[in-house]
Amino acid sequence: MARPETNFRHRQTRDRNWGGTLTRWHDVDFHAESLALAEAVRRTPSPDDDHHAHAERLHRAGDVVWGRSRDHQQSATISDLFAEAGLDHEPDLLSAYYEFWEPHTLTDPEVRPMWEELRATGLKVGVLSNTVWPREWHVGFFERDGVYDLVDGDVYTSEVPWTKPSPLAFGAAMEAVGVSDPAACVYVxxxxxxxxxGAHNAGLRAIHVPHSTIPVNQVGHTEGEPDATVTSLSEIPAVVRRLDAS
Incomplete structure (x- = not known):
């Protein structure tokens, strides 16, 4: 995102969303996701130990947890999903869930050259993502794809109390890179x-990447009007220069 705040003339910080922005949008079979997640349920010798029933409970729990994110900007973890479903789980058995999602985590090939171009101008790059996954999963995906060395600060909502669009979530991302002025930030x-x-409500500018098919139940109460829209991540450095000059 940015240097510690000084009197630079240009915008100092560039924030980044993850899924659907740094990774390309994928349609996902959420029933299959719940079945994979249910592999981590602590099994018991009981008639109630029904894998498909567990998956259904976890699917409903996911709707509740993400509803809280949408309506109240309340964050959650994978453990919270199981707690909401009323199920105990073994963290060591989350491998099936991880493996289900792994093919959908590939970093867009345009990310590294785009970040390199931004950082070559003296800007810093940050990541802020609404997620229930632990930090190490996201960092591991970035490291696997050879881009994490370009990240100056990253915040995953599983490790803070808030989710986007709360201004507190954006504030946490700004703090991660040492910036206190939201006017010095552009969120993508x-x-x-x-x-x-969310970015505008927190005082940042915003660039929209309209590639994702957002489920109706995740849309939220307001749709913002971006400062710019891009169809390719490679367009972002030029848009940033234009926003800085305006």
């Missing part, structure tokens, strides 16, 4: 509620 994301309206 695929969601008009969480990313665009």
């Amino acid at each position: 994301g695929d969601r008009l509620f969480d990313d665009v309206w």
